[in-house]
Structures are given as C-alpha cells and as structure tokens.
Amino acid sequence: MDSSSEAHGRHKCAACFRQFNRMEHLVEHMRTARHSSHDPRCLVCLKHCRSLEALRDHLGAGGSSLPKAAHCAAVFAARGCTLCLAVLHITSSSHGDGGGGGGGGALALGCKMVGAGSDGSLDVCARVCLVDERENVVYETFVKPLIPVTQYRYERTGIRPEHLRGGAGVVATVKQAQERVQELLRVRTSGGRGRAMLLVGHGLDHDLAALGFDYPAHLKRDTAQYPPLMKTSKLSNSLRFLTYTYLGYEIQTGHQHPYEDCVAAMRLYQRMRAQRHRRGDGDAAADGAFHHQAASADSNAFPAWRQRELERMTPEELLQLSTPDYYCWCLDSVDG
Numbered sequence: 340m341d342s343s344s345e346a347h348g349r350h351k352c353a354a355c356f357r358q359f360n361r362m363e364h365l366v367e368h369m370r371t372a373r374h375s376s377h378d379p380r381c382l383v384c385l386k387h388c389r390s391l392e393a394l395r396d397h398l399g400a401g402g403s404s405l406p407k408a409a410h411c412a413a414v415f416a417a418r419g420c421t422l423c424l425a426v427l428h429i430t431s432s433s434h435g436d437g438g439g440g441g442g443g444g445a446l447a448l449g450c451k452m453v454g455a456g457s458d459g460s461l462d463v464c465a466r467v468c469l470v471d472e473r474e475n476v477v478y479e480t481f482v483k484p485l486i487p488v489t490q491y492r493y494e495r496t497g498i499r500p501e502h503l504r505g506g507a508g509v510v511a512t513v514k515q516a517q518e519r520v521q522e523l524l525r526v527r528t529s530g531g532r533g534r535a536m537l538l539v540g541h542g543l544d545h546d547l548a549a550l551g552f553d554y555p556a557h558l559k560r561d562t563a564q565y566p567p568l569m570k571t572s573k574l575s576n577s578l579r580f581l582t583y584t585y586l587g588y589e590i591q592t593g594h595q596h597p598y599e600d601c602v603a604a605m606r607l608y609q610r611m612r613a614q615r616h617r618r619g620d621g622d623a624a625a626d627g628a629f630h631h632q633a634a635s636a637d638s639n640a641f642p643a644w645r646q647r648e649l650e651r652m653t654p655e656e657l658l659q660l661s662t663p664d665y666y667c668w669c670l671d672s673v674d675g
C-alpha cells in the first residue's frame with residue numbers, strides 16, 4: 340500500500356463536508372456521490388445538498404426534525420427566503436418570474452383523469468391542456484375516453500357526463516388529442532428541418548400513457564422525476580407540495596383545471612432552468628451522454644481515472660472532476 344497517501348488528520352469532502360479517515364474512502368465516496376456545481380447549495384456555508392428538501396432541512400426550513408446546521412439556520416431565519424432558499428443580501432438570485440432563457444422552447448402538458456373499470460380506479464384522460472412558456476393555452480379540450488367512465492371524480496375534476504358528450508370540436512377523441520399534442524410539440528424551423536420542443540409536466544409518463552404516446556426521454560422535463568425536486572428518500576413530491584413550497588401558492592384546492600398544473604410545472608421548470616450554476620468541464624460530456632441516455636449506465640464518477648491517481652488529488656480537485664448523475668435543467672438556458 341502506498342503509505343505516502345496516508346495524510347495526517349481527516350479527509351473532508353469538499354462538497355458535502357463528510358469526513359473520512361482514509362483518502363481511499365473519500366475517493367470511494369466521490370465515485371458514488373456525484374457531487375457537482377449543479378447541486379443545491381447552502382449559501383451560508385456553501386455545503387452541497389442532494390435535493391432542495393435536504394437543503395431545507397439543513398437550513399431549518401423543512402418540515403423534518405433532522406439535525407440542522409445551527410449557524411446556517413440562524414442566518415437563514417433572519418435573512419432567508421423560504422421559497423427560493425436564498426439568503427437575501429448574499430445572493431442576487433431571483434424567484435424566476437418566467438423570464439429566463441430558452442426562448443419559447445418548452446410546452447407544459449397537464450391531463451385530468453376520470454375513473455374507469457369496475458371500481459373506477461383505472462385512470463383515463465378526460466381533459467388535456469398544453470401551455471407555452473408565457474402561460475398561454477396553446478391547446479385545451481375535453482377528451483372522450485375509449486372505455487366507459489365509471490367514476491367522474493366530480494369533486495376534484497369538476498367533470499360531468501355532459502362534458503364528455505358534447506359535439507365535435509368541443510370533445511376530442513384520444514387519437515385526436517394525441518395527434519394535436521404531438522403536432523404542437525414539433526417545431527418547423529425556417530430551414531425546413533423539424534425540431535422538437537421540450538415537454539414539461541409532473542408525472543409525464545402517466546399523462547403520456549393516457550394519451551397513448553411516448554416522448555423522447557432527453558426532451559422530457561418532469562418535475563416529479565427531477566432529483567433536486569424529489570424527496571431525500573428519492574420518491575416524488577406532489578405538484579401541490581412543490582407549488583406551495585417553492586412557488587408559494589396553493590393549487591388543486593377545488594375543481595382542478597389542468598391549466599393550473601401546467602402553469603405550476605412550467606414555473607418550477609423555469610425556476611430550475613434559471614439557476615446560475617458554474618459550468619463544469621464535464622457538462623458537455625454529461626450533456627451528450629444524457630442525450631444518448633447512456634449516463635445511467637455509467638453509475639460511477641471518474642471512469643477514466645485510476646484509483647492511485649485519484650488518491651493523490653486534493654478534495655477540491657476531486658470535486659472539480661466530479662459530474663452529476665442527472666441532467667441539470669440550467670443547461671437548457673441559452674444565455675447561461
């Protein structure tokens with residue numbers, strides 16, 4: 340064993356500040372932690388967190404009783420914003436009012452489901468809405484399910500049998516809704532070459548399954564599946580929770596219109612996209628990998644490096660090399 344790599348004292352992760360007795364354990368940690376400049380960070384102590392939920396706990400702004408960082412929590416309590424988790428006067432981070440980069444490259448999809456099947460538990464799409472980046476409705480219709488509706492879920496959906504019975508043009512078939520949504524997601528550029536829009540939503544796979552089509556993974560921006568917006572347990576948060584916690588208002592209180600869900604998901608997406616993360620050398624490579632959906636196959640960081648070389652680096656050098664295991668939405672921003 341290489342005794343020269345036995346440093347005095349502890350080896351501290353430059354991102355999450357965990358300490359290790361041996362350098363090889365820090366390298367092991369860095370291989371799996373996938374820290375990067377895209378992690379949510381405490382703006383008081385600069386510690387990296389896995390998710391915004393973990394950051395809220397660190398700042399004492401979360402609902403959990405986990406131990407928090409007393410100093411950071413005190414500063415945050417005095418000067419922090421519970422919506423964007425920035426500490427006022429330390430950062431100029433804005434709440435992301437929907438401006439931001441991108442330039443109209445995304446549409447948000449929302450569906451409302453009614454129940455089918457003998458007990459009404461099978462979700463079928465009865466209403467669909469598609470909203471652009473400026474929150475304009477680009478498509479909205481009731482949809483007539485292919486199989487009989489057994490539970491209208493009126494108290495939440497506000498949908499009655501007559502809504503799904505209406506004449507042509509008011510109620511679409513699943514096929515018509517599917518084709519219209521697909522058509523709107525294709526952009527005709529002046530060069531004649533088609534380009535696809537980003538598709539924003541919450542639980543997109545469920546909505547897309549109800550509409551009977553899929554969309555390329557690298558073009559989906561799902562607020563239920565985006566690691567910084569997920570629970571520490573890696574389960575999804577509800578859109579209602581995310582909207583209340585990070586946008587500061589309530590949705591889905593009475594009869595739910597899918598427009599409300601589209602707007603909430605779009606605002607969350609735009610907020611995440613507006614983050615100004617330092618761009619790393621690994622971003623281009625990571626970007627390409629994600630676009631080829633190969634990133635998940637490569638679960639370890641530093642595949643090209645040998646253990647001995649890594650153990651000779653400083654914690655800061657290791658962090659410089661580390662790349663995230665998900666595609667950060669700040670990379671969608673054209674002016675970032």
Ligand SMILES: [Zn+2]
Pocket residue numbers: 352353354355356357368372374
């Ligand atoms: Zn760490």
Ligand SMILES: [Zn+2]
Pocket residue numbers: 376377614616667668669670
């Ligand atoms: Zn980022």
Ligand SMILES: [Zn+2]
Pocket residue numbers: 381382383384385386397408411
């Ligand atoms: Zn802190």
